[in-house]
Amino acid sequence: MEASIFAVLSAVASDPILGLIILLCLGATVVNGATDAPNAIATVVGTRAMSPTAAIVMAAVCNFIGLVLITAVSTAVASTIFGMVDFGGDNHAALVALAAAMVAIIVWGVVAWAFGLPTSQ
Structure with missing residues (x-):
């Protein structure tokens, strides 16, 4: 398996949902970092x-x-x-399930942040 930017771009070109999943993973990472990092340092800064x-x-x-x-x-x-x-060898179904999981992470992180709920995604 090749791990280069060209291999990723080729895979995204052949299956566009993969590009969506990459963006959703980046979004989940940003939400996770934006909500967890402040919680991790709040006590030592507050005291x-x-x-x-x-x-x-x-x-x-x-x-x-x-x-x-x-x-x-x-x-x-x-x-x-x-x-x-x-998934019975159906890669598309697996990618859709992964996309649903990433959307759930993003929605939960944003909603919990909006209501001030401490979380750890």
């Missing part, structure tokens, strides 16, 4: 244990380290989740 700048730097570094570490297990997690649902 003045850390300055806001130091807390933001710490959150950014820790989030990056978490992203790097999760890539080591992400294929195992993806394989497990993929094995839980049988």
Whole structure:
């Protein structure tokens, strides 16, 4: 399997829903970062244990380290989740299900934020 920008663009050209899913994944990532990062540093900033700048730097570094570490297990997690649902070899149905999941994450994150509910997507 080739992992290059050209391979992704080719796959998006052959199945446009893949492009939508990429945008939805980016949207879910933005919503998750915008709602979780403030919750993660609110206590240390509110109690003045850390300055806001130091807390933001710490959150950014820790989030990056978490992203790097999760890539080591992400294929195992993806394989497990993929094995839980049988789409009968229908890749389009699997992509539609993934799109629905991303929309649910975005909607839940935005609604919870609007009502001031603490969450962790």
